[in-house]
Amino acid sequence: MKNRALSLYAFxxxxxLYVPVLVLPVFSFNDxxxxxxxxxxxxxxxxxxxxxxxxxxxxxxxSLKVGLVTALLSTLLGLSAAKAVTQVRLKGAGAxxxxxxxxxxxxxxxxxxxxxxxxxxxxxPLSLAAVVLGHLLVCVPFALTVLIARFEGFDRNLEEASxxxxxxxxxxxxxxxxxxxxxxxxxxxxxxxxxxxxEFLIAYFLSGTEATLPIYIWGQLRFPERLPMVLALGALILxxxxxxxxxxxxxxxxxxxxxxxxx
Amino acid sequence: MxxxxxxxxxxxxxxxxxxxxxxxxxxRGEFFSLLGPSGCGKTTLLRMIAGFGTPDxxxxxxxxxxxxxxxPHLRPxxxxxQSYAIFPHLNVFDNIxxxxxxxxxxxxxxxxxxxTMLATVRLEGLGTRAADQLSGGQRQRVALARALVRExxxxxxxxxxxxxxxxxxxxxxxxxxxxxxxxxxxxxLVTHDQEEALSLSDRVAVMESGKILQIAAPRELYERPAxxxxxxxxxxxNFFHATLREIGSESFTVNAGLLGVLQLPVANLxxxxxxxxxxxxxxxxxHVVFASQGVAGEIAAxxxxxxxxxxxxxxxxxxxxxxxxxxxxxxxxxxxxxxxxSLIALPAN
Numbered sequence: 001m002k003n004r005a006l007s008l009y010a011f012x013x014x015x016x017l018y019v020p021v022l023v024l025p026v027f028s029f030n031d032x033x034x035x036x037x038x039x040x041x042x043x044x045x046x047x048x049x050x051x052x053x054x055x056x057x058x059x060x061x062x063s064l065k066v067g068l069v070t071a072l073l074s075t076l077l078g079l080s081a082a083k084a085v086t087q088v089r090l091k092g093a094g095a096x097x098x099x100x101x102x103x104x105x106x107x108x109x110x111x112x113x114x115x116x117x118x119x120x121x122x123x124x125p126l127s128l129a130a131v132v133l134g135h136l137l138v139c140v141p142f143a144l145t146v147l148i149a150r151f152e153g154f155d156r157n158l159e160e161a162s163x164x165x166x167x168x169x170x171x172x173x174x175x176x177x178x179x180x181x182x183x184x185x186x187x188x189x190x191x192x193x194x195x196x197x198x199e200f201l202i203a204y205f206l207s208g209t210e211a212t213l214p215i216y217i218w219g220q221l222r223f224p225e226r227l228p229m230v231l232a233l234g235a236l237i238l239x240x241x242x243x244x245x246x247x248x249x250x251x252x253x254x255x256x257x258x259x260x261x262x263x
Numbered sequence: 264m265x266x267x268x269x270x271x272x273x274x275x276x277x278x279x280x281x282x283x284x285x286x287x288x289x290x291r292g293e294f295f296s297l298l299g300p301s302g303c304g305k306t307t308l309l310r311m312i313a314g315f316g317t318p319d320x321x322x323x324x325x326x327x328x329x330x331x332x333x334x335p336h337l338r339p340x341x342x343x344x345q346s347y348a349i350f351p352h353l354n355v356f357d358n359i360x361x362x363x364x365x366x367x368x369x370x371x372x373x374x375x376x377x378x379t380m381l382a383t384v385r386l387e388g389l390g391t392r393a394a395d396q397l398s399g400g401q402r403q404r405v406a407l408a409r410a411l412v413r414e415x416x417x418x419x420x421x422x423x424x425x426x427x428x429x430x431x432x433x434x435x436x437x438x439x440x441x442x443x444x445x446x447x448x449x450x451x452l453v454t455h456d457q458e459e460a461l462s463l464s465d466r467v468a469v470m471e472s473g474k475i476l477q478i479a480a481p482r483e484l485y486e487r488p489a490x491x492x493x494x495x496x497x498x499x500x501n502f503f504h505a506t507l508r509e510i511g512s513e514s515f516t517v518n519a520g521l522l523g524v525l526q527l528p529v530a531n532l533x534x535x536x537x538x539x540x541x542x543x544x545x546x547x548x549x550h551v552v553f554a555s556q557g558v559a560g561e562i563a564a565x566x567x568x569x570x571x572x573x574x575x576x577x578x579x580x581x582x583x584x585x586x587x588x589x590x591x592x593x594x595x596x597x598x599x600x601x602x603x604x605s606l607i608a609l610p611a612n
Contacts, residue, residue: 157348160315163335164342165362165413175361179352 021238028232033225046232056233059216063197066128066212070135071193077136078143078188079181085144086151100144103137111137112205119206126208134202139192146191150184183251190248194241213237266291266449267312267417272321273473274307281307283473284321289451289466294443296452298460299470300496305453306345306421308470312451313419314338326416341410342419345426347402349394349409355381356390358405362413376412383442384408400431407439411446420452424459436462457497461485469493485547489533491609494545501551501585503544507608510538517608519544521558521580522601531607541611548573550605551585553592557600560585562592 031041050056081100085093103111115134119126158180162172178185200214207215217233220226267289274282282304289295297305310316312323314335323330325339341362350358359377368376381387384404389397397405403423410418423439424432440463443450454460460467461481468478469492477489488494491502505519514526522544536542549571563584564575572591575584576599585599 155346155348157344157346158350160335161342161344161348161350161409162361163315164313164340165409166336166365167362168334168336176350 024231024238025235028228028235030228033228035227035231046228047236049229050232050236053229055211056213056216056229059211059213062128062207062210063213066131066135066203067193067197069132070139070196071189073132074136074139074143074192075147075185075188077140078147078192079185081140081144082147082151086148086154087156097144101141104141108138108199108201112202115202116205126206128207128210128212130206130208131203131212132196134206135196135199138199138202139195142191142195143188146188147181147184150181154180186251187248190244194244265289266293266326267295267451268322268324269308269312270322270324272308272311272318272323274304274311274316274319280304280319280473282311282318285470285473285475286321287468287475287478289449292447292449294440294450294452294463294465296454296460296464296467297470298454298457298467298496301455303470304473305455305470309342309419309421309451309453312417313340313342339416340419341413341415341417342421343403343406343410343423345421345423347406347426349397349402349405351394353394354390355386355392355394355397355405358394359408359412361409380408380412383411383445385438399427400435403427403435407442411442411448415448417449417451420450422454423452424456425454432459439463461497469496471496487531487607488545488609491543491545491612494607494609499548499586500545501548503546504611505542505544505608507536507538507540507542510536515608517542517544521578525601525603525606527603527606527608531604533607533609536608536610543609543611545607545609546601546605548586548588550602551587552589552600552602553587554598554600557598559596559598561596565591 026039027035028046029042029044030039031043031045032039081096084090085097090096111134115130115137116126119130124130158176159172162176163169167175198214199212200218203212204215204218211219213233217230220230265288267287269285269287272282272285273280285304285308297308299305307316311318312325312330314330314333314337317331330338350361353361356377359380360373363373363376377390378387381390384407386401386404386408389401392401394402394405403426406423424435427435436459452460452463461484464481466478466480467484469476469484471492477484477493479487479489484493485497488497488500494500494502503519503522505517505522508516508518508524510532511529514528515532516524516526518524525544558578560576560578562574563577566573571588574587574589576587576597577584578599587599
């Protein structure tokens with residue numbers, strides 16, 4: 001009986017998590033402006049509308065740009081920091097790690113406002129570049145967490161063995177460290193990309209006239225007749241995100257080594 | 264200058280020296296071991312020969328060239344790491360071929376070279392095996408092959424057999440020795456296992472607290488240890504306090520308390536001792552013999568070890584029992600004899 005109750009609970013929990021999300025694709029194919037049951041027929045016109053919406057496409061382009069640059073930079077920074085923290089005995093490494101992770105615990109709205117003030121005070125313009133800088137603050141800690149986990153399972157002797165076998169630092173990185181880090185790097189890229197792509201508050205404060213996709217969507221909510229298109233867009237983002245997560249899992253599992261046979 | 268030459272090499276990591284003014288000379292083709300308890304500095308010394316860490320002072324030279332400041336990837340040495348450090352993302356073939364990139368061999372030449380090396384370490388047919396599918400012994404062979412295929416001037420081995428179980432370790436000891444003879448490369452091995460050092464090496468350096476206590480061939484190390492520390496570290500030894508009386512050209516005289524006044528061959532006298540010195544007389548358990556007359560004692564404990572037995576014999580007026588190894592004596596009270604040629608005189612501290 002207990003098992004039955006447990007599976008019921010698990011089922012209810014999953015429903016709680018995913019039914020609201022499923023509403024998105026369902027209504028995105030619904031042939032009505034009003035988001036209400038009963039459904040009134042199947043259509044793909046909201047999706048066609050999206051393809052013609054140049055403002056949306058522009059915002060999407062902005063988000064992709066910001067996401068890609070943020071992902072690359074934060075992974076690069078995270079890589080250097082993770083290597084330093086795990087492989088070099090540094091004084092104050094713990095404190096440095098704490099300070100790097102701190103932005104995770106500062107509300108985004110506070111970060112957004114402070115960055116806005118800072119930009120104003122220094123006279124730098126609001127721009128996508130400013131958004132990237134803001135996103136780095138939240139993305140580097142994620143990258144660092146993923147990469148440190150990967151580095152910690154790493155035999156330091158491997159790099160020494162490579163040096164011993166005649167390769168300099170750069171070739172050692174290329175032939176040993178990088179291939180072994182690759183699953184972690186890919187996971188970090190995906191995670192930071194999604195975090196940046198998704199981020200609203202900091203982008204809202206710093207983007208100026210160049211809207212990112214979340215800001216565009218937020219703007220569209222003022223027009224009720226455009227809501228189904230927003231749902232269609234949401235459904236597409238959802239599909240892409242699931243695709244990315246599945247990809248990340250596949251890469252990660254490839255990196256996991258089977259247990260050593262014998263001894 | 265010999266092939267590998269260390270002169271007054273010291274190294275510390277901020278505290279007391281880990282390696283303290285070590286000098287040693289290893290001729291080409293020798294199997295040389297650094298033996299000592301963990302923390303004695305032997306691994307630090309080996310790593311400095313490989314180029315991982317530079318000496319604070321002193322010089323390391325290989326084949327006449329000073330190596331100080333030369334990074335590991337430019338040294339004519341290769342190392343077998345304690346953890347083996349097999350590249351987990353490469354198979355056996357690619358692991359062994361790793362260090363040959365710069366030689367720019369043709370596919371065929373590379374293949375032939377690796378196949379030959381696989382045969383040398385008896386891993387034929389395992390070239391395509393993934394690194395994570397190897398047993399401990401196989402990993403050890405891959406690590407050896409990967410280093411040897413580069414034909415280093417010196418092969419450095421850091422506790423290479425430590426991770427293997429006892430039976431495999433003994434088998435690999437024999438193989439390692441045979442391999443060294445075959446390839447003729449100078450081996451420098453680090454170990455804390457005295458049996459391993461004695462059975463494998465041409466010469467052994469015993470280290471303690473960063474210093475070299477003695478460098479000698481295994482038999483000499485065993486039979487003529489230069490100090491109590493060496494004698495203690497290599498096998499078991501009985502010690503008796505004594506006073507050095509007189510040193511002649513052929514023999515010397517000691518007053519050894521319980522054992523009486525003895526006349527011993529001068530070859531058994533450690534250098535630097537002079538008459539009147541307080542000394543230690545040392546004798547191995549297998550050299551003490553049960554006799555019908557001699558020093559009277561009583562067997563306190565006996566352990567049967569197959570072909571021989573091990574005894575602890577209590578002597579009147581001595582708290583520490585004497586260790587004796589050999590065939591069982593008649594029961595009850597026994598007498599011990601201490602052959603003069605097996606008693607060595609060592610400094611008391």
